[in-house]
Amino acid sequence: MATTNGGNGPTSGDGLANGSTPGNRLPASDPAAEVRTAPTTEVRGGRAQPKTDKSEQTRALILETAMRLFQERGYDKTTMRAIAAEAGVSVGNAYYYFESKEFLIQGFYDRMTYEHAADARARMAGRKDFAERLEIALTSWIDCAVEYHEFAAQFFRTAADPTSSLSPFSNESHPARTTAVELFSEVLTGSELAPKLDSELAELLPDLLWLHLMIVVLYWVFDRTPDTERTREFVRRSTPMAARIINLSRYRVFRPIVRDAKDLIQDFILPTIGRTARP
Amino acid sequence: MATTNGGNGPTSGDGLANGSTPGNRLPASDPAAEVRTAPTTEVRGGRAQPKTDKSEQTRALILETAMRLFQERGYDKTTMRAIAAEAGVSVGNAYYYFESKEFLIQGFYDRMTYEHAADARARMAGRKDFAERLEIALTSWIDCAVEYHEFAAQFFRTAADPTSSLSPFSNESHPARTTAVELFSEVLTGSELAPKLDSELAELLPDLLWLHLMIVVLYWVFDRTPDTERTREFVRRSTPMAARIINLSRYRVFRPIVRDAKDLIQDFILPTIGRTARP
DNA sequence: CCGCCGACTTGAACGCGTTCAGCGGTGTCG
DNA sequence: CGACACCGCTGAACGCGTTCAAGTCGGCGG
Numbered sequence: 001m002a003t004t005n006g007g008n009g010p011t012s013g014d015g016l017a018n019g020s021t022p023g024n025r026l027p028a029s030d031p032a033a034e035v036r037t038a039p040t041t042e043v044r045g046g047r048a049q050p051k052t053d054k055s056e057q058t059r060a061l062i063l064e065t066a067m068r069l070f071q072e073r074g075y076d077k078t079t080m081r082a083i084a085a086e087a088g089v090s091v092g093n094a095y096y097y098f099e100s101k102e103f104l105i106q107g108f109y110d111r112m113t114y115e116h117a118a119d120a121r122a123r124m125a126g127r128k129d130f131a132e133r134l135e136i137a138l139t140s141w142i143d144c145a146v147e148y149h150e151f152a153a154q155f156f157r158t159a160a161d162p163t164s165s166l167s168p169f170s171n172e173s174h175p176a177r178t179t180a181v182e183l184f185s186e187v188l189t190g191s192e193l194a195p196k197l198d199s200e201l202a203e204l205l206p207d208l209l210w211l212h213l214m215i216v217v218l219y220w221v222f223d224r225t226p227d228t229e230r231t232r233e234f235v236r237r238s239t240p241m242a243a244r245i246i247n248l249s250r251y252r253v254f255r256p257i258v259r260d261a262k263d264l265i266q267d268f269i270l271p272t273i274g275r276t277a278r279p
Numbered sequence: 280m281a282t283t284n285g286g287n288g289p290t291s292g293d294g295l296a297n298g299s300t301p302g303n304r305l306p307a308s309d310p311a312a313e314v315r316t317a318p319t320t321e322v323r324g325g326r327a328q329p330k331t332d333k334s335e336q337t338r339a340l341i342l343e344t345a346m347r348l349f350q351e352r353g354y355d356k357t358t359m360r361a362i363a364a365e366a367g368v369s370v371g372n373a374y375y376y377f378e379s380k381e382f383l384i385q386g387f388y389d390r391m392t393y394e395h396a397a398d399a400r401a402r403m404a405g406r407k408d409f410a411e412r413l414e415i416a417l418t419s420w421i422d423c424a425v426e427y428h429e430f431a432a433q434f435f436r437t438a439a440d441p442t443s444s445l446s447p448f449s450n451e452s453h454p455a456r457t458t459a460v461e462l463f464s465e466v467l468t469g470s471e472l473a474p475k476l477d478s479e480l481a482e483l484l485p486d487l488l489w490l491h492l493m494i495v496v497l498y499w500v501f502d503r504t505p506d507t508e509r510t511r512e513f514v515r516r517s518t519p520m521a522a523r524i525i526n527l528s529r530y531r532v533f534r535p536i537v538r539d540a541k542d543l544i545q546d547f548i549l550p551t552i553g554r555t556a557r558p
Numbered sequence: 559c560c561g562c563c564g565a566c567t568t569g570a571a572c573g574c575g576t577t578c579a580g581c582g583g584t585g586t587c588g
Numbered sequence: 589c590g591a592c593a594c595c596g597c598t599g600a601a602c603g604c605g606t607t608c609a610a611g612t613c614g615g616c617g618g
Contacts, residue, residue, distance in 0.1 A: 090568045160439035162501045163432050222441040234547045268513045369598045
């Protein structure tokens with residue numbers, strides 16, 4: 001559960017028709033969007049389940065304030081005291097709603113993931129070439145992430161910590177991860193490549209493409225070129241190759257190695273990144 | 280963080296980042312050996328270049344004490360005050376020799392890397408099969424790392440931080456990285472596969488195999504099975520595949536894709552992990 | 559109306575990593 | 589010999605993330 005996002009039913013065929021006008025709205029604010037809470041009990045960013053309306057408001061206020069300050073000053077230079085002061089509450093109150101400072105980052109990540117999915121879907125609309133769709137999806141991520149590049153390191157450190165429940169690797173029900181994997185599922189199903197693949201591979205691919213994104217993210221975090229141009233070029237170069245490899249995998253000659261790779265991925269990679277065993 | 284050098288002595292200051300000698304000698308042999316300083320100027324774990332014999336001793340004492348406490352109590356529970364007290368010095372003194380607490384980790388990493396190289400070489404001796412040699416090298420790493428698994432997360436967080444000069448990704452002259460890449464170079468050259476490969480690929484491979492190790496490390500950090508048995512199995516399964524792919528790459532059919540991959544790696548992967556452009 | 563419960567809020571206090579003004583000692587130069 | 593520079597070293601102090609005993613307040617049963 002937890003995702004409950006804008007109703008992307010898996011049954012919706014090619015879900016590209018829906019919502020998000022190509023206007024490319026990046027609602028940098030519009031507090032309602034990501035604050036919009038899963039209505040029932042959910043672990044959420046941090047702590048207590050909201051009981052009151054006021055509680056929910058306070059929580060949102062703290063999160064919004066934190067996100068604003070993070071963007072203005074960067075993560076390290078934003079103190080919990082500053083967040084509390086700016087939000088007009090006490091420090092302790094922030095800790096009532098968020099387990100730690102790092103849990104506030106999740107707000108960023110969730111918002112970005114959501115915006116990315118919407119933006120990528122809009123941009124992919126109509127395109128049928130798989131490599132092209134993949135490139136759009138990845139480039140779209142870079143565009144959505146551009147404003148957060150400065151403090152991305154902090155987020156990445158968090159993701160690399162296996163003891164942190166914030167890591168998209170160790171937390172299989174991480175809502176942002178689910179959203180992202182769904183997007184890549186659409187990258188595939190919307191392409192002309194999808195019907196040509198055997199179903200077993202088609203099942204693996206969304207997660208693998210998400211892994212591709214993770215590699216891009218890794219690259220992007222370390223990228224210091226202006227506008228992360230190098231990462232963009234990396235995407236332009238790596239996506240056709242990915243498409244080619246997938247394409248080739250259909251041929252007889254590669255059967256044994258494809259099978260081995262598939263087994264390796266299915267048995268050792270996917271379970272580790274939060275996919276339960278094969279169905 | 281803390282990048283602002285307090286600026287004591289604007290002229291002398293801390294002369295970090297000054298020319299590191301190309302001296303490629305691999306120091307260290309026994310446990311006490313990596314403490315032994317590079318005789319000339321080198322950036323070292325943290326701060327000032329040693330001038331005195333006594334200085335060097337104090338530095339070693341602090342490092343050894345820290346490493347012992349880290350292993351006894353874990354990283355987070357070991358305070359700088361405890362390290363200083365246990366070593367019989369003041370807190371400020373520890374910071375005189377080490378830029379921050381994290382810089383103390385490098386002692387761990389350096390030691391482990393060296394032990395790994397020695398152990399792997401010993402175990403590989405006589406073996407000619409490439410896949411076998413690779414598996415030995417990777418498994419040896421797991422064996423050497425076993426005692427550090429508990430606080431490996433901390434090290435991994437550090438490695439994932441692009442702003443940290445401790446990251447083996449962002450610091451190309453990281454001595455531990457050099458040592459490791461050299462080992463993988465021997466993995467290849469000692470095998471019967473080496474003479475069959477074209478020289479261009481043979482040049483890339485050591486770094487790529489090091490990347491393989493990094494993936495194993497990533498897997499290992501998240502591995503919670505006893506004795507990290509799952510990672511060991513992952514190594515057993517992935518090494519033959521790597522060998523097979525390398526082997527296949529020699530055949531005509533794969534020319535185009537191998538060429539693309541080679542270019543991608545050479546232009547985008549290796550430079551980012553600290554290899555300067557192609558020679 | 560009282561009393562109590564529990565969600566919500568507070569801010570002083572704690573422990574931590576890190577900094578910094580400064581101390582002694584050992585040259586070195588004039 | 590005095591002045592100075594500089595290395596090694598000190599420990600109080602700073603700012604931070606985080607905790608917690610102690611509130612406030614609204615609602616509900618009695």
